[in-house]
Amino acid sequence: MAADPGLIYDIEPSDYFKFFNCMGGLGSRDNCTTVKESIADLNLPSIAIPNLRTFQAMTRSVTNVDQYMSTHHVFYM
Template sequence: MLIQADAVPRKPADPFDFGGGHMNPGRAVDPGLVYDMDPKEYNKFFNCTLGLLDGCESYQLNLNLPSIAVPDLKNRVIVWHTITNVGPVEASYTSVDEAPAGVALSVEPSIISFTTGGSRSVTFKLTFMAKQRVQGGYTFGSLTWSDQKSYSVRIPIVVRTVIEDFVADTS
């Protein structure tokens, strides 16, 4: 059954309407991986949204939230995120990406491993490339880290391709 958006009749819901998905309380207490962030980063983000700091565009793209938004993809954008292992000490995860429509997506590294005595956190790079030179609306995808056994950590991705900054988004 298709979920409908609340504010607009007959509009199918998208991740802007339903967020990252449904919560499973049992799995939430043992997620395997988390997108951890120092509370100070929230303060910097808040100051960026108020226009109190310069150079915030790159910072906002790389904010280590459990979601990724690229609002103005012209050609290519690189985003960095860090995941922290809170599950078994010995673990290996493989990335499974679902690229938004009209966008090529690559994840490096695509396999991450955690070992005894090694780091609990790994930073990975996502490269977004516009496949079409169009002024587009928002398209959605996801990135999932899976250990192929117990853990599957999925985050939503939203991208809007643009040709020119001054062209209004009418979608």
């Protein structure tokens, strides 16, 4: 249920803004050295690997916000 999601992906609006601005958006390019280099690196529920021609690894982190709080990290290869 949307009101009780259970698992959430830990990402802040500032992560989106930094990513899109550093990829050519209209906003500030401050701190572009710390931004993720690929859409595959953003902590999103979907997995997008642009131009997959070689090995690429990525991670995702989710937090359980149910009564038993926990954090899970997944590494994809």
